[in-house]
Amino acid sequence: MSDKKGSTHSDLSSNLNINTFSAGTLAAIFGCTGPALIVIGGAASGGLTHEQAISWLFAIYFFGGLLGLFLSLRYRQPIAGAYSIPGAVLVAGALTQFSLQEAAGAYLIAGIIVLILGVTGLIGKIMYWIPVPIVMGMIVGAMIRFGTGMITSLEAAPIIAGSAILVYLLSSKYLKQIPPILSAFAVSAILAAFLNQFQMGEMQSGLIIPQLVIPTFSVDAIVSIAIPLALLVIGAENAQASGxxxxxGYKPPINKMTTWSGIGGIVTSLFGGHNANVAGPMTAICASDEAGEKKEGRYAAVVVNGVLFAIFGLLAGVVVPFVTAMPGVLVSTVAGLAMIGVLVSSLQAAFSERKFQIGTFFALVIAMSGVSFFNISAPFWAIIGGVLVSFIIERNHFPTKEENREMDNLKNESA
Known part of the structure; x- marks a missing residue:
């Protein structure tokens, strides 16, 4: 047992380098800025106390960080843990209609639903059956907002965003020893500070002990929160991360990712947090080329991200005012730069073959549209729409019975 631990520590230390550290740090900065503001705003609009808001942040960041640490170390893949950002938007609206205890009960039910779907293996079977090009089209559509956000930031703050993009390009060309994304962030952050763009908010600051929440169960809350939230965790976050x-080039343990996302949702509900699950955007950053050429070592970026997430959760009451002071244009520009590799590889995988082209196109535009039906966000409907379109006009592209048998063998091997 000690040899195994020693091997784990040795492998991790050998993969902790400037690339994985910078990618993991960037993922944490992204996750602890804009998304945190959504939670804070949702807590305020829902009438939660400052202590309840901090407990919510503690739950999703601390346990989300632990989830990423566990999955990355267990499977040696860059599987990041956090929470559903669309889920936070959903919950923010629901808190105006339900008490925190009723919402916590719905979070608990959502976690149980996700857990059951993971344990039964149903999600793994579905994901293996869905054509890969359609999944890739959904990824591009869902993530393209990071690329467009980089350009809109250039319009809003040309000096900060422009310097980040320019330094990224020059660093990619001439300073390959230093991760371009790290250089871009450092230079643009210094410029933002010089231009006095870091604005401290008026939120209270201080160490606060997380509060336990006793869930109560309401049919209305379960229908309004639990079912949509479970679908978001599966259809948006897990689907994005898996894609x-x-x-x-990884073979993600889809069923295990779903199972642990369900467990994370159950645990966070006891602290008033809406879920802790595998996270799409953070996984994309940590799995990107920015985390280094050695793919088998990129899981170390998630370790860095997970540690920073957990610390942020533990010290949420103290650090939130400082982190949220970071200019939004800085975060969106650097996040867009980090997504370049993911978007390019996903586009290549989506349209490099002749199969499922129309379905993939529909998956792309549905995800890009940002539509939301029944409080379920666009990535879920992108996969549903893409598969339906291909089934109607590209049915001959789906596997034959013999090919399905081969896919079943692959499922059994990856289970």
Whole structure:
């Protein structure tokens, strides 16, 4: 047992380098800025106290960080843990109609639903059956907002965003020893500080002990929160993360990812947090080329991200005012630069073959549209729409019975 631990520590230390450290740090910065503001705003609009808001942040960041640490070390893949950002938007609206205890009960039910789907293996079977090009089209559509956000940031703050892009390009060309994304972030952050763009908010700051929440169960809350939230965790976060990993050449443990996302949702509900699950955007950053050429070592970026997430959760009451002071244009520009590799590889995987082209196109545009039906976000409907379109007009592209048998063998091997 000690030899195994020693091997784990040795492998991790050998893969902790400037590339994995910078990618993991960037993923944490992204996750701890804009998304945190959504939670803070949702807590305020829902009438939660400052202590309840901090407990919510503690739950999703601390346990999300632990989830990423566990999955990355267990499977040696860059599987990041966090929470559903669309889920936070969903919950923010629901808190105006339900008490925190009723919402916590719905979070608990959502976690149980996700757990059951993972344990039964149903999600793995579905993901293996869905054509890969359609999944890749969904990834591009869902993630393209990071690329467009980089350009809109250039319009809003040309000096900060422009310097980040320019330094990234020059660093990619001439300073290959230093990760381009790290150079871009450092220079643009210094410029933002010089231009006095870091604005401290008026939120209270201080160490706060997380509060336990006793869930109560309401049929209305379960229908309004639990079912949509479970679908978001599966259809948005896990699907995005799985697609990104497949696009980068990994074989993600889909059923295990779903199972642990369900467990994370159950645990966070006891602290008023809406879920802790595998996260699409953070996985994309940590799995990207920015995390280094050695794909088998990119899981170390998630270790860095997970540690920073957990610390942020533990010290949420103290660090939130400082982190949220970071200019939004800085975060969106650097996040867009980090997504370049993921978007390019996903586009290649989506349209490099002749099969499922129309279905993939529909998956792309549905995900790009940002539509939301029944409080379920676009990535889920992108996969549903893409598969339906291909089934109607590209049915001959789906596997034959013999090919399905081969896929079943692959499922059994990866289980």
């Amino acid at each position: 990104v990993l497949m696009a980068q």
